[in-house]
Amino acid sequence: MFALDSRLQQDTLPIGDFPLCRLLLMNDAHYPWFVLVPRREEVVELFQLDAEDQRAFWQETTELAETLKDTFGADKMNVAALGNQVAQLHMHVIVRRRDDAAWPTPVWGRHPAKPYTDAQIAAIRDKLRLVLTGDFRFMEE
Known part of the structure; x- marks a missing residue:
């Protein structure tokens, strides 16, 4: 059974689910920073997923x-x-702008x-409701 790591639970806000991944928003308003987590049990490395x-x-x-990129003008x-x-x-998917708080360095730390x-x-x-359609399911707020 899929369980989200406690650190991800602590640092993010749930947005919804793609067919494979849970979409989370990192709770840091400095950047539109999203995290995708495959809803598979005990997967640590990419090669542990089947093809x-x-x-x-x-x-x-x-x-x-x-x-x-298109929605947030990256x-x-x-x-x-x-x-x-x-x-x-x-997987971290982070929108970067030349005027963001860390540009051009990495956002971590x-x-x-x-x-x-x-x-x-x-x-x-x-x-996101305007652009994420099809197989994406939003979680209750």
């Missing part, structure tokens, strides 16, 4: 990155799967997280 899930993971990642999309602090396989307000979260969800 079909690997394709779905990359497809969901690239489609999300393209959608976020200058550059940062996409990375590191897993040094959270072992559970997850740059600033203390600035939690979103309820209004900011609602605005992001509203934006």
Whole structure:
């Protein structure tokens, strides 16, 4: 049974589900920073997914990155799967702008997280409702 890592639960806000991955929003208003987590039990490395899930993971990642780039006006999309602090396989998809708080350096450890307000979260969800269609299911707010 799929269970989200406790650190991801603590640091993110649930948005919804693609066919394979749970979509989370990192609770840091400095950047539109999203995390995709395959809903598979005890997967730490990409190669632990079967071939079909690997394709779905990359497809969901690239489609999300393209959608976020257009929706949030990114200058550059940062996409990375590191897993040094959270072992559970997850992909960071981060909208970067030349005027963001960390540009041009990486976002990790740059600033203390600035939690979103309820209004900011609602605005992001509203934006995503306009662009995430098809097989995406939003979670209850």
